[in-house]
Amino acid sequence: MSSPSDLVLSAEGLQQSFAVARSVAGRTKGWLRVLRGVSLELARGEIFGLAGESGSGKSTLGRILAGIDRPLGGRLLLGGRDVFGDRLENSLLFKRTVQMVFQDPSSSLNPRRTTGQTLEVPLQVLRLARGQRSARVAELLDLVELDPRYALQYPSTLSGGQKQRVALARALALNPQVLILDEPTSALDVSVQAKIIKLLLRLRSQLGLSYVLISHDLSLMRNVADRTSVMYLGRIVEAGPTPRIFQGPQHPYTQMLLAAVPTLTPDEEALKPAKVQPVGEIPSPSRIPSGCSFHPRCPFAMPVCSDQAPPAVPKGEGQFAECHLGVPAGRA
Amino acid sequence: MAEALLELEGLRVEFRGPRGISRVLDGVSLRVAAGERVAVVGETGCGKSLTVLAILGLLPQGARFRGRLRLLGREVPAAEWGRSKRPLPGVAMVFQQPMSSLNPVFTVGDQLRAVARTLPHLRALPAPRLRARLLEVLSAVQLADGDRILRSYPFQLSGGMRQRILIALALLKEPKLLIADEPGTALDVTLQAEILGLLDHLVRTQQLALLHITHNLGVARATTDRVYVMYAGSVVEEAAAEQLFSSPLHPYTAGLMRSVPRLDGSGFGEGIDGTLPSYLEVDLGCRFRQRCTFRDSRCEEKPELSSPSPERRVACHHWELVRAAAALEERV
Amino acid sequence: MTAVPTPRGARRTGEHPGWYRFRKNRPALIGLGLVLLIGLATLLAPWIAPYPHQIGPFVNFSAANQPPSWAHLMGTDTAGRDVLTRVLFGYRTSFLLMLVVLGIGVPLGVLLGLAAGYFGGWTEAILMRLTDVFLALPPLAVVLAVTSALAPSLGTAMLALAALWWTWYARLVHGLVRSIKKEDFILAARRSGASTGHILFREILPNIISTIAVKITLDAGFVILLGAGLSFLGLGARPPTPDLGTMVADGANYLPEMWWEAIFPGFAILVLILGFNLLGDGLRDYFDVEVL
Numbered sequence: 001m002s003s004p005s006d007l008v009l010s011a012e013g014l015q016q017s018f019a020v021a022r023s024v025a026g027r028t029k030g031w032l033r034v035l036r037g038v039s040l041e042l043a044r045g046e047i048f049g050l051a052g053e054s055g056s057g058k059s060t061l062g063r064i065l066a067g068i069d070r071p072l073g074g075r076l077l078l079g080g081r082d083v084f085g086d087r088l089e090n091s092l093l094f095k096r097t098v099q100m101v102f103q104d105p106s107s108s109l110n111p112r113r114t115t116g117q118t119l120e121v122p123l124q125v126l127r128l129a130r131g132q133r134s135a136r137v138a139e140l141l142d143l144v145e146l147d148p149r150y151a152l153q154y155p156s157t158l159s160g161g162q163k164q165r166v167a168l169a170r171a172l173a174l175n176p177q178v179l180i181l182d183e184p185t186s187a188l189d190v191s192v193q194a195k196i197i198k199l200l201l202r203l204r205s206q207l208g209l210s211y212v213l214i215s216h217d218l219s220l221m222r223n224v225a226d227r228t229s230v231m232y233l234g235r236i237v238e239a240g241p242t243p244r245i246f247q248g249p250q251h252p253y254t255q256m257l258l259a260a261v262p263t264l265t266p267d268e269e270a271l272k273p274a275k276v277q278p279v280g281e282i283p284s285p286s287r288i289p290s291g292c293s294f295h296p297r298c299p300f301a302m303p304v305c306s307d308q309a310p311p312a313v314p315k316g317e318g319q320f321a322e323c324h325l326g327v328p329a330g331r332a
Numbered sequence: 333m334a335e336a337l338l339e340l341e342g343l344r345v346e347f348r349g350p351r352g353i354s355r356v357l358d359g360v361s362l363r364v365a366a367g368e369r370v371a372v373v374g375e376t377g378c379g380k381s382l383t384v385l386a387i388l389g390l391l392p393q394g395a396r397f398r399g400r401l402r403l404l405g406r407e408v409p410a411a412e413w414g415r416s417k418r419p420l421p422g423v424a425m426v427f428q429q430p431m432s433s434l435n436p437v438f439t440v441g442d443q444l445r446a447v448a449r450t451l452p453h454l455r456a457l458p459a460p461r462l463r464a465r466l467l468e469v470l471s472a473v474q475l476a477d478g479d480r481i482l483r484s485y486p487f488q489l490s491g492g493m494r495q496r497i498l499i500a501l502a503l504l505k506e507p508k509l510l511i512a513d514e515p516g517t518a519l520d521v522t523l524q525a526e527i528l529g530l531l532d533h534l535v536r537t538q539q540l541a542l543l544h545i546t547h548n549l550g551v552a553r554a555t556t557d558r559v560y561v562m563y564a565g566s567v568v569e570e571a572a573a574e575q576l577f578s579s580p581l582h583p584y585t586a587g588l589m590r591s592v593p594r595l596d597g598s599g600f601g602e603g604i605d606g607t608l609p610s611y612l613e614v615d616l617g618c619r620f621r622q623r624c625t626f627r628d629s630r631c632e633e634k635p636e637l638s639s640p641s642p643e644r645r646v647a648c649h650h651w652e653l654v655r656a657a658a659a660l661e662e663r664v
Numbered sequence: 665m666t667a668v669p670t671p672r673g674a675r676r677t678g679e680h681p682g683w684y685r686f687r688k689n690r691p692a693l694i695g696l697g698l699v700l701l702i703g704l705a706t707l708l709a710p711w712i713a714p715y716p717h718q719i720g721p722f723v724n725f726s727a728a729n730q731p732p733s734w735a736h737l738m739g740t741d742t743a744g745r746d747v748l749t750r751v752l753f754g755y756r757t758s759f760l761l762m763l764v765v766l767g768i769g770v771p772l773g774v775l776l777g778l779a780a781g782y783f784g785g786w787t788e789a790i791l792m793r794l795t796d797v798f799l800a801l802p803p804l805a806v807v808l809a810v811t812s813a814l815a816p817s818l819g820t821a822m823l824a825l826a827a828l829w830w831t832w833y834a835r836l837v838h839g840l841v842r843s844i845k846k847e848d849f850i851l852a853a854r855r856s857g858a859s860t861g862h863i864l865f866r867e868i869l870p871n872i873i874s875t876i877a878v879k880i881t882l883d884a885g886f887v888i889l890l891g892a893g894l895s896f897l898g899l900g901a902r903p904p905t906p907d908l909g910t911m912v913a914d915g916a917n918y919l920p921e922m923w924w925e926a927i928f929p930g931f932a933i934l935v936l937i938l939g940f941n942l943l944g945d946g947l948r949d950y951f952d953v954e955v956l
């Protein structure tokens with residue numbers, strides 16, 4: 001697919017679980033198995049989309065990719081080095097390569113610090129002199145299309161879109177190559193979302209960035225991601241080039257998600273798989289169904305589905321789906 | 333048009349604050365016919381919730397309001413809505429924060445009964461009959477196994493079930509009009525599709541009217557007959573859903589629609605520049621003009637709602653131009 | 665502190681509505697007025713007190729026990745000293761006590777609370793167990809035990825109170841830090857390469873300082889009351905240091921005939937405490953914070 005030199009970040013078999021402490025004594029009552037073997041490769045300059053219902057483990061995966069949390073199993077590879085194995089996740093090298101932008105810009109900016117003060121934090125790490133720092137703050141604000149006077153303003157005086165721009169500028173301050181974007185626009189109005197996404201696209205080509213874009217908005221994904229992966233209960237159940245995922249979704253879960261997308265025109269309506277109606281809800285990761293974890297909600301479930309986990313079946317052109325149906329019933 | 337169930341006319345709401353008076357709602361009028369599904373859309377802070385709160389008598393402390401409200405043809409005196417704190421008969425609100433709107437320490441049955449005891453038509457009902465009624469509303473929201481649900485605590489139920497219970501709570505009031513105000517953060521598409529399906533089912537089976545407040549244009553299109561578009565405290569456009577989405581007449585509506593990414597991958601527009609104007613400033617012109625690409629000298633005068641066709645209203649001096657521009661765009 | 669100049673624009677627009685909101689709170693304004701007035705009078709005591717030379721070892725039995733008059737607005741005590749003068753200087757002792765107790769207790773408690781809340785683990789377990797032990801002890805009993813074991817003096821009383829007081833702040837700050845450290849902005853700062861010191865003092869502390877300020881204001885009155893109580897029991901300030909608690913204790917022997925000797929100092933304590941409490945309540949409403 002992509003030559004090794006094109007890879008900026010890759011993950012192999014990532015696992016993550018959280019202990020459920022229910023009793024008063026705090027004893028562990030069980031485990032939430034949130035990631036169950038997730039592998040992915042992020043190529044230079046690519047937008048890697050990650051979709052799925054809430055609770056499917058997208059943010060957990062994002063935090064591991066950004067070096068925030070250690071996984072319980074699997075590896076994260078950066079330039080041939082095992083990030084967690086070599087304890088690089090808190091190194092300046094890693095922070096200068098991978099940065100994260102959070103979902104809610106109101107909580108990711110300190111209310112008691114001005115934009116300038118917030119942007120100065122990463123610059124202090126670079127040991128820039130004072131004058132250089134102010135210049136760089138202005139440069140960063142310019143990069144995200146904010147007037148330099150915003151350096152003196154507190155977050156409470158900024159709109160949601162402006163806050164997200166500041167958060168983006170902070171993430172760019174260390175000149176990273178990869179941004180992990182966890183639902184960067186889901187707290188914003190659609191007119192503001194459009195502007196932020198256009199900005200992200202411009203920055204990608206201008207600075208040669210790669211993105212992992214986490215979003216549950218499939219229409220957005222369709223328009224910006226180069227490749228799309230669909231997560232369900234801690235596994236990537238289908239992945240491939242975006243047009244293929246949307247035009248020929250192979251996994252019933254992908255079809256269900258697509259069927260639920262609210263659309264604006266009859267043309268778009270016609271693109272939705274008609275045979276799969278959204279039913280049920282994602283189960284808790286503490287009780288993962290046996291076999292194929294999607295089988296309780298799957299309209300095409302067969303006996304084998306509750307017994308055996310399906311293998312990843314290649315569908316050509318880099319698309320694969322983890323489903324027992326060799327060729328699931330397609331679209332209407 | 334069918335008989336009007338609810339008619340709100342010229343609602344003005346203002347707040348006195350340290351920096352002056354903020355005049356938020358500037359004459360909002362809307363109308364819901366019996367059994368009709370109506371949506372109100374618009375970006376954050378445009379006054380959607382305040383409109384609904386006024387109808388429900390729940391305006392915040394310190395709000396001053398003016399306007400007329402008619403329910404089933406009867407004029408409601410100002411003391412019975414706005415800030416009355418008493419619910420209007422026949423109108424019920426569906427809360428959409430399934431996590432926070434239910435009390436975790438009481439069973440669902442206890443909470444339904446507690447609400448029933450506040451309602452005149454259920455207060456005197458003997459226990460077995462009340463129980464029968466509770467099971468009835470649970471089955472109306474398509475929750476099978478009502479007995480078990482009544483005995484469950486909220487944490488034992490999934491998010492979708494909790495949302496259904498909140499709808500059941502509203503149905504206990506035997507409303508003619510259901511008001512659903514969507515929370516700021518988006519629900520999962522699958523859950524959203526499910527709840528929208530349920531609301532639709534209720535409208536048809538229980539002869540309810542629905543007033544749906546949402547950010548999401550797709551949701552508005554999917555579930556409603558008529559749509560009001562609000563901007564900065566006024567209704568700027570009103571039309572049947574299909575009409576509105578096939579040919580928006582207000583530049584704001586058009587801009588919003590261009591901002592929405594399409595499922596067919598045809599991209600999306602640049603969004604809308606700028607932010608909502610401050611409600612503190614008295615503005616005699618069109619409130620959208622600072623962000624409008626059609627702006628000219630006529631916009632210094634506030635446009636009235638005009639009717640380009642029966643059943644359709646728009647508050648813009650340039651709606652013909654907007655329509656022509658959209659048609660041109662279509663052809664290109 | 666940083667290269668970015670003071671955010672003047674933001675301040676200016678932020679200040680007016682803030683003051684407006686505070687100003688609308690009448691009781692808080694009265695509290696502020698009382699505290700400022702008493703504070704100023706205390707500072708200027710040597711110049712505005714009618715008989716400043718009567719502080720220290722001074723007796724004039726010929727003028728003893730005189731009721732309030734134009735020469736002695738609050739009368740004189742059994743040693744013939746002007747009560748008003750001693751009240752003004754007594755306030756100095758009260759403020760000194762408060763400043764020392766809170767000046768030691770607050771920074772200590774805040775530092776330990778920050779550390780416990782932020783680092784968690786063993787640091788947290790040990791520090792919080794320690795505060796639990798301290799908080800389980802009745803404060804007055806501890807101070808009584810300490811001061812009577814050591815030589816009873818103002819210094820001992822202050823140290824004993826300070827040794828107790830940090831625990832309240834450690835507990836308060838610990839709770840605040842535990843919730844704030846989960847915020848995304850802390851995480852984001854860490855991922856930007858910020859040092860632990862930066863996170864604790866530049867990111868977290870500014871967010872909790874208003875709660876601490878409210879607690880300090882509410883506590884100030886309490887510390888003063890406890891100090892006066894200790895002096896009243898003879899375990900705090902020793903004569904001839906002018907001290908309101910001592911004055912009440914001494915004056916109480918001559919009640920009700922020579923009422924002014926106990927009532928005026930007692931009233932003085934009351935007014936100062938009232939001022940601090942009104943101000944503290946006002947600040948609490950103003951910052952909209954919860955304080956134990």
Ligand SMILES: Nc1ncnc2c1ncn2[C@@H]1O[C@H](COP(=O)(O)OP(=O)(O)OP(=O)(O)O)[C@@H](O)[C@H]1O
Pocket residue numbers: 347354356374375376377378379380381382383392393516547611
């Ligand atoms: N209690 C209040 N005091 C002063 N202003 C208020 C108050 N409540 C609301 N407002 C103002 O009214 C405006 C409209 O608020 P409202 O909650 O109706 O917005 P909305 O359209 O429901 O937004 P959202 O989509 O975010 O829910 C807000 O921008 C705010 O400035």
Ligand SMILES: Nc1ncnc2c1ncn2[C@@H]1O[C@H](COP(=O)(O)OP(=O)(O)O)[C@@H](O)[C@H]1O
Pocket residue numbers: 018019032034052053054055056057058059060061284285
């Ligand atoms: N720190 C944590 N402790 C316990 N459970 C967690 C933690 N983080 C995430 N989870 C759980 O892991 C699951 C996946 O969460 P998340 O990765 O946030 O999903 P998504 O981002 O796809 O909505 C959820 O059930 C969530 O409750």
Ligand SMILES: [Mg+2]
Pocket residue numbers: 058059060
């Ligand atoms: Mg998430």
Ligand SMILES: [Mg+2]
Pocket residue numbers: 380381382513
């Ligand atoms: Mg709202």
